[in-house]
Amino acid sequence: MKGESLYTVFSKALSSEKKAIKYFEKMRWDGKVVSPFDATSKVYKCGNGKYKCKNTGKYFDVKTGTPFANTKLPMKKWLLAIFLFQADNGSISSCQLARFLEITQKSAWYMLMKIREFTTKANANSSKLSGEVEIDETFVGGKNGNRHKDKKVEKCQGRSYKDKVPVFGILERGGKLIAKVVPNTQARTLVPIVKKNVEVGSTVYTDGWSYKGLEGKYEQLSVDHGKHFYGETYVTDDGEIIVVSTNGIENAWSLFKRRLKGTYIRVSKKHLQKYVDEFVFRFNTRNFTDSQRFDLLLRNIA
Template identity: 65%
Template sequence: MGRANGFLSFTETFPDEKSCIKYLEMLRWKNGVVSPFDKTSKVYKCKNNKYRCKNTGKYFDAKTGTVFANTKLPLRYWFYVMFLFLAHKRGVSSCQLARDLGITQKTAWNMLHKIRSYMSVFNNGELSGEIEIDETFVGGKNKNRHSDKKVENSQGRSFKDKVPVFGMIQRNGAMIAKVVSNTKSYTLEPHIKEHIETGSVIYTDGWDYGVLNKSYIQRSVDHGAHFYGTTFVSDDGEIIQISTNKIENAWSHLKRTIFGTYYKVSKKYMQRYVDEFVFRFNTRSCTDYERFDLYLQNIA
């Protein structure tokens, strides 16, 4: 966009409904308006920012077929919500959003979940080179619970009361993270094969992932033996850093985001919150405007 960062600048750029509609049209139809009902059809421009598909006779606008379709809220509200939501490093709760916009908490909650539903596309792809992988368990600590709410035998890798999440980070690159049913090798192997290029170097905490020795180069730390990593120079002059610090740091940020902003997330919606976190991580070098544009282009 090439504009100054910040919400005040954003409101000046999109002061009314028309400016938002025009911008969405520009992103969606860079080479001219195309009917969502028949791409080969001629299109007629009508009143109130609407268009008519000649072949089908149906009316449409820039919002048709997107998250904004059939909404009762103005597009300007959606733009404001998206910008605020994407600009905050740890997200925005539905309660806070409802107070800021003067809408109900239920409406704010639905808006945020619709926005998250479009983030999964950024939590895919293939990683290569040097990859750190690890699992984490998201949920409250047993020691912090009231005595009548404590869960027995929930220490270590037990996840009776927690949601397991498997993550992969390419050093100096992107992250992919998926909610999984358990941390067994047969559950994690398909994710590794799908998202990590064969022959890559994978850094682990020593957990058995099954497939690694056959298709990848594995280097591990051993936290149980208090070995957290080392750096050395190979015979070829390559600097090799054995650690899983990046993925562990990402898990720390994920948990602080959930506990600090959302307080509690159900297992049913955990993947959407993980997608949200991964999107922020993968766009960490973008400005607020660039992140907003990237997300909006995906919708358009």
């Protein structure tokens, strides 16, 4: 209705547990119920949202075989949590979600971590990157200058990451982003990630750091930030415009760090990959509507 927020409209659409279950059934089965025990079996509809698989004699519901199978939280709260998670541009903290859903902060944190696992699955469905791609690393951790004197770390400037966690990213220009938490920034660690996720023959733009092992299979062009050289544009004899820079992925890293600081303040190394996956999912669906992004998450869950 006019004047109502999208959250209010969505809340009304899932105002009961029955409506929430019906919505998830539509996402999972699209009108044709399939037994999770035997996909070829005939299915009988029973009461209270239950179904029976004829071939196995087992009962099931729409949550059977999904991450929601053993949850004690109602589907209504799960779907609202997923909607709030993907609809907020700056993400949502467990404290905020707890207030919205009227649950404990511990339960809200658990829900958000499970939803981040769903974004990991959605990201895994992406095809290889191709064409022009930019690769770069960023380092997650507090600024050394902001630490107390007795907690400062010596010689941690530049590419040193003694006090930080490295994250490696690959961005297809005008396309998708792939990002992984890595143990180090050595070529033997990063090059296999590039080969796995980038089509052979693509043009790879780097920030001047040496990625030995890409030669021959990829065209590699670099900018040297150490010499304050951030890129150039030139035109080939065929009229093709070439932009040598890594500005695209650096902008992505800037967004990622602002989101971490603005919403979560601090993220542990143990769970960092899930937060990276959340950001990648948001970035790769930046042109989606809230409804499209919400349905994409639900389909991956189902």
